[in-house]
Amino acid sequence: MAAVTSTGSVTSAPRTGATGSGPSELTDRPNKRRAGEVAGGLAVAESRPQVVDGLLRGARCSRCAHPSAQPDVPWCPVCFGPVEECGFDPEGVVWAATTVHLPVGRWAAPFGLAYIDVDDGPRVLVHVAHDPLPRGGDRVGFGITDDGDLAQHGVGDGQNGDPR
Numbered sequence: 001m002a003a004v005t006s007t008g009s010v011t012s013a014p015r016t017g018a019t020g021s022g023p024s025e026l027t028d029r030p031n032k033r034r035a036g037e038v039a040g041g042l043a044v045a046e047s048r049p050q051v052v053d054g055l056l057r058g059a060r061c062s063r064c065a066h067p068s069a070q071p072d073v074p075w076c077p078v079c080f081g082p083v084e085e086c087g088f089d090p091e092g093v094v095w096a097a098t099t100v101h102l103p104v105g106r107w108a109a110p111f112g113l114a115y116i117d118v119d120d121g122p123r124v125l126v127h128v129a130h131d132p133l134p135r136g137g138d139r140v141g142f143g144i145t146d147d148g149d150l151a152q153h154g155v156g157d158g159q160n161g162d163p164r
């Protein structure tokens with residue numbers, strides 16, 4: 001039975017340091033999560049597509065011409081052929097778009113997201129204007145924000161869906 005004190009509160013067994021005594025939630029147990037350099041762990045590779053010098057960085061398969069927005073893939077994900085790094089013009093056609101009604105990171109709700117089929121290139125996720133939201137088939141040009149997100153021109157610069 002649980003012990004009940006004279007004041008009526010229930011006491012439980014004391015914790016024996018299993019969670020550590022410091023304020024950190026980190027443990028020394030091995031796990032699959034990588035804490036990142038901010039928390040003292042290994043650096044985590046940037047997984048978002050990058051626009052550098054006006055071009056979307058990527059790769060194209062030398063065998064089947066499949067485009068990718070990841071320049072450092074070791075082989076083609078479609079045919080396992082060799083890939084060559086290349087750049088794509090950062091514009092294309094909306095495949096699908098939606099309005100997000102929850103704040104995510106620095107993006108205040110509501111904000112727009114769209115998959116853009118880059119001209120002769122890969123499909124990438126881009127922050128877009130939400131009012132009006134672009135429709136499937138609309139042409140969209142995009143760049144990269146100071147925080148590393150792909151964003152339609154004019155979005156993420158403090159005017160549309162950006163809290164700053």
Ligand SMILES: [Zn+2]
Nearest residue numbers: 061064076079
């Ligand atoms: Zn291929």
